[in-house]
Amino acid sequence: MTTSNGHPRPTNGSNGSNGANGYTNGANDRRRSFFEDFGVWKEAPVLTGTTKFEPLPDVKNIMITGGAGFIACWLVRHLTLTYPHAYNIVSFDKLDYCSSLNNTRMLNDKRNFTFYQGDITNPDEVVGCLERHNIDTIFHFAAQSHVDLSFGNSYGFTHTNVYGTHVLLESAKKVGIKRFIHISTDEVYGEVKDDDDDLLESSILAPTNPYAASKAAAEMLVHSYQKSFKLPVIIVRSNNVYGPHQYPEKIIPKFSCLLNRGQPVVLHGDGSPTRRYLFAGDAADAFDTILHKGQLGQVYNVGSYDEISNLSLCSKLLAEMGIPHSTAEEIQKWVKYTHDRPFNDHRYAVDGTKLRQLGWDQKTTFAEGLRITVEWYRRFGEQWWGDISKVLSPFPVVSGTDVISDKEPVTDMPQPKKRKVSEANGTNGAAFQVS
Numbered sequence: 001m002t003t004s005n006g007h008p009r010p011t012n013g014s015n016g017s018n019g020a021n022g023y024t025n026g027a028n029d030r031r032r033s034f035f036e037d038f039g040v041w042k043e044a045p046v047l048t049g050t051t052k053f054e055p056l057p058d059v060k061n062i063m064i065t066g067g068a069g070f071i072a073c074w075l076v077r078h079l080t081l082t083y084p085h086a087y088n089i090v091s092f093d094k095l096d097y098c099s100s101l102n103n104t105r106m107l108n109d110k111r112n113f114t115f116y117q118g119d120i121t122n123p124d125e126v127v128g129c130l131e132r133h134n135i136d137t138i139f140h141f142a143a144q145s146h147v148d149l150s151f152g153n154s155y156g157f158t159h160t161n162v163y164g165t166h167v168l169l170e171s172a173k174k175v176g177i178k179r180f181i182h183i184s185t186d187e188v189y190g191e192v193k194d195d196d197d198d199l200l201e202s203s204i205l206a207p208t209n210p211y212a213a214s215k216a217a218a219e220m221l222v223h224s225y226q227k228s229f230k231l232p233v234i235i236v237r238s239n240n241v242y243g244p245h246q247y248p249e250k251i252i253p254k255f256s257c258l259l260n261r262g263q264p265v266v267l268h269g270d271g272s273p274t275r276r277y278l279f280a281g282d283a284a285d286a287f288d289t290i291l292h293k294g295q296l297g298q299v300y301n302v303g304s305y306d307e308i309s310n311l312s313l314c315s316k317l318l319a320e321m322g323i324p325h326s327t328a329e330e331i332q333k334w335v336k337y338t339h340d341r342p343f344n345d346h347r348y349a350v351d352g353t354k355l356r357q358l359g360w361d362q363k364t365t366f367a368e369g370l371r372i373t374v375e376w377y378r379r380f381g382e383q384w385w386g387d388i389s390k391v392l393s394p395f396p397v398v399s400g401t402d403v404i405s406d407k408e409p410v411t412d413m414p415q416p417k418k419r420k421v422s423e424a425n426g427t428n429g430a431a432f433q434v435s
């Protein structure tokens with residue numbers, strides 16, 4: 001099931017450049033819709049990171065899994081456009097509900113870009129891509145990435161995030177990959193108490209939800225392939241990333257889209273959990289830095305300076321939209337509540353010193369990043385992925401590639417937390433560090 005050179009593979013002699021015509025292999029309506037091109041991407045700015053390094057002599061063909069999803073599409077654009085004569089970029093993606101070919105359509109005419117539709121849980125498709133494109137370097141982003149969904153469909157998370165990573169590792173071993181950069185998350189460390197130190201890469205992993213557990217389990221496999229088979233791996237654990245191109249199931253794009261529609265946002269629980277947010281352009285720079293300066297066998301945290309509670313995020317979004325929110329009544333009009341997640345980590349806090357020592361740093365302030373993001377969703381949010389109505393409900397459900405709205409009760413009052421901030425997270429262990 002492959003498409004290459006950025007176009008759906010034609011079956012009937014058409015060049016396929018405008019979308020659905022001739023898509024092969026069991027195309028159903030939903031799949032076909034991924035290839036429909038209404039041209040919205042032509043109006044959008046081409047967003048990348050800012051870093052540029054001396055190309056590495058032993059890197060030529062880079063496969064980026066999940067390349068039609070949010071974070072990876074930033075890296076796909078960044079590497080394709082920054083290193084046009086040095087690297088060939090292959091975006092490998094199964095085109096799940098949260099992806100969009102619009103994220104990389106602006107690259108379709110670039111000689112060093114290819115889109116390959118495949119599933120990381122299918123060894124034939126993975127090896128087929130690695131061999132066909134003579135891949136030497138893998139960035140592995142593809143995942144089921146939405147925590148809320150992992151409370152309901154946790155098998156899907158284990159299948160994609162754990163088994164899919166296993167397939168990639170085994171395939172990488174088979175073809176003799178030179179670099180395997182595995183994208184993990186700050187959530188693998190679990191919750192960090194307010195007064196605890198930021199966590200170093202050597203901290204113990206203590207995930208608390210099925211998504212984070214599947215990401216931690218995937219790391220164990222990555223670590224084992226490094227130890228057993230000397231697979232050249234690097235693991236990256238990032239804070240929350242935000243910015244244009246993110247499917248509106250996560251808080252910033254979802255709330256931006258709701259407010260754009262003149263609808264209130266709905267917070268889980270009491271809105272007190274905090275998250276640290278990194279703009280996607282800075283994240284792309286971090287991955288570029290790790291590719292060029294990172295050491296094989298190491299783990300790198302990617303840390304942001306901006307920690308914000310979900311409730312104060314609402315105020316910032318209302319301010320950005322120019323919606324009055326200075327009185328309790330005004331806030332109540334726009335900010336509603338529903339029950340909390342079964343478990344909601346109060347905060348995450350990673351120490352990003354090790355990556356900063358390679359020369360990377362956060363360049364985009366939260367204020368600037370939010371301005372860019374809100375503006376982008378105002379212009380493109382309603383068209384980029386097709387109809388997003390169903391995903392804007394508080395706890396939507398995904399079934400296959402369909403998103404189904406929930407019917408959760410919504411109130412004006414903050415809802416009780418499921419539990420108090422947890423007992424201390426162990427922070428002194430060295431377990432699971434890739435050394």
Ligand SMILES: NC(=O)c1ccc[n+]([C@@H]2O[C@H](COP(=O)([O-])OP(=O)(O)OC[C@H]3O[C@@H](n4cnc5c(N)ncnc54)[C@H](O)[C@@H]3O)[C@@H](O)[C@H]2O)c1
Pocket residue numbers: 065066067068069070071072092093094095096097098099100118119120121140141142143144145146160164183184185186215237238239240241242246247
């Ligand atoms: N979003 C964040 O804030 C954040 C923070 C830290 C780490 N991460 C990690 O970064 C990675 C990317 O996250 P994101 O938010 O960009 O995700 P996303 O949900 O926007 O994109 C995931 C992509 O993976 C693809 N995919 C899913 N299953 C696949 C499969 N079986 N085969 C091939 N492709 C498949 C999807 O089609 C989609 O394009 C994930 O590994 C996630 O755990 C995300």
